[in-house]
Amino acid sequence: MLGALNPAAGTRYTLSAGQATTRTVTYLDTVDWRLRRKGLVLRHERATSEAGTLRLDGTGDAVSATLPSPVAWPARIEHLPDGELRDGLADAMWVRAVAPVAKGRLVTREAAVLNEDGKIVVRLDWAELTGSEPVRTEPLVRVTVRPLLGYRRDAERVTRALRDSEGFEPAEDTLYQALLAAVGSTAEAIARPAISADMPADVAVATALLGFADTIVDNVDGVVDDVDTEFLHDLRVAVRRSRSLIKLAGDVLPERLVARHAPGFKWLGDVTTPTRDLDVYLLELEELAAGLVAGERQDLEPFAEHLDRERRKARRALVRALRSQRFTRLLDGWRSGLAGIAEREESEKDSERGLAARELVAGRLRRMVKKVTRRAQAITPDSPSEDVHDLRKRCKELRYLLEFAKPLCDESAFRAALKDLKKLQDILGDFQDGEVQSAALRVFAERMQEDPSRPPAATLLAMGELSARFVTLQRQARHDLTAALERFLGPDTQVRSEALLP
Amino acid sequence: MRIVASYNVKGGVGKTTAAVNLAYLSAREGRRTLLWDLDPQGAATFLFRVKPRVKGGGGRLVRRERPIGAALKATDFTGLDLLPADVTYRNLDLDLAGAHGRSTKASRALGRLLGELADDYDVVFLDTPPSLSLVSENALRASDVVLVPIIPTVLALRTYDQLAEFVDGFDGRRPRLHAFFSMADRRKSLHREIIASLPGERDGISPTAVPALSQVEQMAVHRAPLPVYAPDSPATRAYHSLWTELAGLAGA
Ligand SMILES: Nc1ncnc2c1ncn2[C@@H]1O[C@H](COP(=O)(O)OP(=O)(O)OP(=O)(O)O)[C@@H](O)[C@H]1O
Numbered sequence: 095m096l097g098a099l100n101p102a103a104g105t106r107y108t109l110s111a112g113q114a115t116t117r118t119v120t121y122l123d124t125v126d127w128r129l130r131r132k133g134l135v136l137r138h139e140r141a142t143s144e145a146g147t148l149r150l151d152g153t154g155d156a157v158s159a160t161l162p163s164p165v166a167w168p169a170r171i172e173h174l175p176d177g178e179l180r181d182g183l184a185d186a187m188w189v190r191a192v193a194p195v196a197k198g199r200l201v202t203r204e205a206a207v208l209n210e211d212g213k214i215v216v217r218l219d220w221a222e223l224t225g226s227e228p229v230r231t232e233p234l235v236r237v238t239v240r241p242l243l244g245y246r247r248d249a250e251r252v253t254r255a256l257r258d259s260e261g262f263e264p265a266e267d268t269l270y271q272a273l274l275a276a277v278g279s280t281a282e283a284i285a286r287p288a289i290s291a292d293m294p295a296d297v298a299v300a301t302a303l304l305g306f307a308d309t310i311v312d313n314v315d316g317v318v319d320d321v322d323t324e325f326l327h328d329l330r331v332a333v334r335r336s337r338s339l340i341k342l343a344g345d346v347l348p349e350r351l352v353a354r355h356a357p358g359f360k361w362l363g364d365v366t367t368p369t370r371d372l373d374v375y376l377l378e379l380e381e382l383a384a385g386l387v388a389g390e391r392q393d394l395e396p397f398a399e400h401l402d403r404e405r406r407k408a409r410r411a412l413v414r415a416l417r418s419q420r421f422t423r424l425l426d427g428w429r430s431g432l433a434g435i436a437e438r439e440e441s442e443k444d445s446e447r448g449l450a451a452r453e454l455v456a457g458r459l460r461r462m463v464k465k466v467t468r469r470a471q472a473i474t475p476d477s478p479s480e481d482v483h484d485l486r487k488r489c490k491e492l493r494y495l496l497e498f499a500k501p502l503c504d505e506s507a508f509r510a511a512l513k514d515l516k517k518l519q520d521i522l523g524d525f526q527d528g529e530v531q532s533a534a535l536r537v538f539a540e541r542m543q544e545d546p547s548r549p550p551a552a553t554l555l556a557m558g559e560l561s562a563r564f565v566t567l568q569r570q571a572r573h574d575l576t577a578a579l580e581r582f583l584g585p586d587t588q589v590r591s592e593a594l595l596p
Numbered sequence: 597m598r599i600v601a602s603y604n605v606k607g608g609v610g611k612t613t614a615a616v617n618l619a620y621l622s623a624r625e626g627r628r629t630l631l632w633d634l635d636p637q638g639a640a641t642f643l644f645r646v647k648p649r650v651k652g653g654g655g656r657l658v659r660r661e662r663p664i665g666a667a668l669k670a671t672d673f674t675g676l677d678l679l680p681a682d683v684t685y686r687n688l689d690l691d692l693a694g695a696h697g698r699s700t701k702a703s704r705a706l707g708r709l710l711g712e713l714a715d716d717y718d719v720v721f722l723d724t725p726p727s728l729s730l731v732s733e734n735a736l737r738a739s740d741v742v743l744v745p746i747i748p749t750v751l752a753l754r755t756y757d758q759l760a761e762f763v764d765g766f767d768g769r770r771p772r773l774h775a776f777f778s779m780a781d782r783r784k785s786l787h788r789e790i791i792a793s794l795p796g797e798r799d800g801i802s803p804t805a806v807p808a809l810s811q812v813e814q815m816a817v818h819r820a821p822l823p824v825y826a827p828d829s830p831a832t833r834a835y836h837s838l839w840t841e842l843a844g845l846a847g848a
């Protein structure tokens with residue numbers, strides 16, 4: 095190190111090196127780079143065999159937490175030790191787990207620059223990081239010049255000398271960023287090309303569907319390993335998007351391809367539902383328990399245990415399904431079929447005189463808006479629940495269709511239309527949640543009753559209280575729906591959806 | 597921010613040695629510490645290997661023509677900064693009087709000047725020149741505690757009493773005096789007697805005595821605080837005890 099730093103000393107100064115420390119450093123982030131997007135850097139440092147220290151940068155002052163025992167990665171927020179660091183991470187991590195994104199060996203060493211009186215006038219921090227995972231890298235070196243109070247000139251002189259020397263130049267990134275670049279890890283997922291207005295309609299639909307299929311496949315490992323609940327959620331959203339698009343625009347694809355695979359996506363939706371429902375309950379349970387009025391928080395513990403057992407059972411079936419031949423064949427066949435369309439030669443595309451994406455989107459969107467409008471108009475305060483549910487499903491389809499059409503829409507018109515739709519969807523969602531959840535509680539209670547270890551009465555009472563809350567939620571939503579529909583069907587919304595159409 | 601002056605009207609009694617070592621120990625305990633070398637001879641400045649120079653000189657500092665912060669120098673020790681001596685400090689008396697006339701303001705100017713740094717430091721040590729001057733009066737008035745090194749002799753005690761009387765005459769805030777025996781020589785019976793009896797008889801006299809050792813003199817050779825190169829010296833231990841007493845007294 096001293097040799098490399100010699101230019102800093104020149105003829106005026108002498109260098110004196112301090113003790114070097116070596117640590118293993120593991121940088122962590124969620125699979126969707128939530129920390130990075132918020133400007134946070136989380137790293138685990140370990141000197142020897144101890145559990146090590148977690149350090150979080152980017153929240154203002156850096157915070158660290160010494161681990162009492164080793165943490166197994168991936169880890170969710172509840173697996174990290176209580177304290178300031180965890181508080182600083184909670185919002186950014188949300189329900190997601192952090193896992194190693196890169197690992198390396200970090201050697202740090204301080205060097206002092208002394209003047210002719212033997213006085214330290216500048217301090218230099220030497221940091222050398224050699225990546226080891228996911229791949230080996232060359233040592234990456236950063237030298238930080240730390241000016242001392244009253245010795246600015248010397249710091250400037252040393253900085254200049256380092257810059258003018260062969261080996262050093264001003265760093266534009268942090269060691270972490272350099273490491274990510276060196277291991278070839280990018281924070282941006284490799285996205286499929288966006289659809290465009292002139293694309294043939296079938297190419298556009300196939301491209302979008304391929305994107306969803308990628309998402310499904312990308313999330314399988316996280317679901318199987320139960321890293322966090324978002325893997326399953328993202329997988330399911332991609333399944334729903336696929337199903338909606340197949341339903342609304344699948345007719346532009348070869349009939350055989352659709353006929354062979356569409357039922358598979360229904361199956362995939364069904365097989366993932368029980369686990370997701372239980373996930374939602376478990377995620378909400380703490381908040382629900384906190385809201386109990388008559389019951390106590392701990393009354394719900396047997397319920398939580400029941401959910402946990404049920405979830406384990408449901409997950410076993412789910413994992414079996416995701417590892418089955420049926421799943422593999424479904425995705426492989428679907429993807430290769432779609433790829434054949436999406437990656438068709440340019441010349442073939444040109445020679446075609448079929449429908450363009452622009453026309454497809456315009457036609458389908460218009461039809462879908464009309465459909466939703468008609469259903470919405472038909473809803474009165476006395477309409478049966480089924481009609482409301484039906485409206486909710488159509489709204490969801492419209493939403494997915496909008497998202498598919500997004501690259502072809504005027505941006506501000508798109509945002510305005512989405513906002514209108516979202517407001518309505520929120521209320522419809524509450525209506526659905528209230529109903530489904532109160533019904534599910536009934537089923538859970540019955541099942542728990544059948545279990546040999548019967549739940550305490552207090553538990554059932556607390557569950558009853560929750561059930562009542564959900565019923566209230568549904569009533570409230572039903573009540574709010576009238577005004578929301580009025581707004582949605584008002585002239586503003588109509589104007590907006592017209593502006594949207596390409 | 598607590599202010600401690602190391603003061604004795606007599607020269608060569610260990611004022612600078614105490615200020616340097618105690619400031620070092622204060623910083624090592626995590627307190628943001630400043631040492632102001634008010635002696636134009638610049639002994640403390642020399643011990644920290646800093647050049648004895650303040651841009652614009654003491655006059656500009658006192659007249660507030662230059663911010664005090666611009667003159668500060670980091671020492672080699674984390675948390676310990678130095679306001680160096682400068683030859684112009686010889687005229688500091690005149691500068692103080694010149695800036696504030698004959699009013700009582702002239703004797704409180706240093707304290708007010710230090711107020712600028714109140715947020716930046718927890719403890720400030722003032723190393724004073726051996727004299728009874730406007731500068732030393734300023735230092736005494738600015739301080740929470742005045743540390744007084746005394747050599748265990750009867751005459752030295754008289755000067756301590758005179759100091760106590762002088763400080764007693766201050767209106768308003770008075771610093772606490774804290775005397776300790778400096779350069780105590782156990783081979784001298786008079787030293788032994790005074791050290792054994794006095795702290796019990798008089799207020800403000802520490803039972804801690806810093807032994808006379810050549811290791812202490814070596815500070816000028818090492819140009820470093822004593823604990824840095826002689827952590828186990830009995831004198832280092834004595835400064836440790838002194839610092840504990842001082843921190844308690846100053847509430848730092
Ligand atoms: N405990 C000690 N044992 C031996 N020598 C000491 C001891 N304390 C101080 N000295 C030495 O005595 C001399 C005077 O000490 P110091 O400079 O601290 O006194 P001072 O009161 O600041 O002097 P001045 O009045 O000149 O500023 C120095 O050479 C110093 O090294």
Ligand SMILES: [Mg+2]
Pocket residue numbers: 611612613635639723724725
């Ligand atoms: Mg002195």
